[in-house]
Amino acid sequence: MRLVYTSDNRFLVGNARNILEAHGFDVVMRNEHAVSAVGELPAFEAWPQLWVLEDADYNAACAALAGALSDKGAPPWRCSGCGEDNDAAFDFCWNCRTDRPPGTA
Ligand SMILES: [Zn+2]
Known part of the structure; x- marks a missing residue:
């Protein structure tokens, strides 16, 4: 399992998950609900994280993500x-x- 994307913006991480799932990757989010205190800046470790389950998928997942995030329509x-x-x-x-x-x- 490898970390492919993280951000302090949970929406962006969720968006990345949708992109990878649409490409058929098995992914899991961590810390999805960790940031609940309003006004409290999370430490980097507490950011929502998107992991790809198969190490072998890592490069392809990064490429899919980069392609999808760079065009934005x-x-x-x-x-x-x-x-x-x-x-x-x-x-x-x-x-x-x-x-x-x-x-x-
Ligand atoms: Zn030029």
């Missing part, structure tokens, strides 16, 4: 400086570091 944007396509997660061009043009969320 937003298309890549094309750099006005060099014409390269950039993932929506980037705020500047990976190739020439030109800022993302406004309006290309």
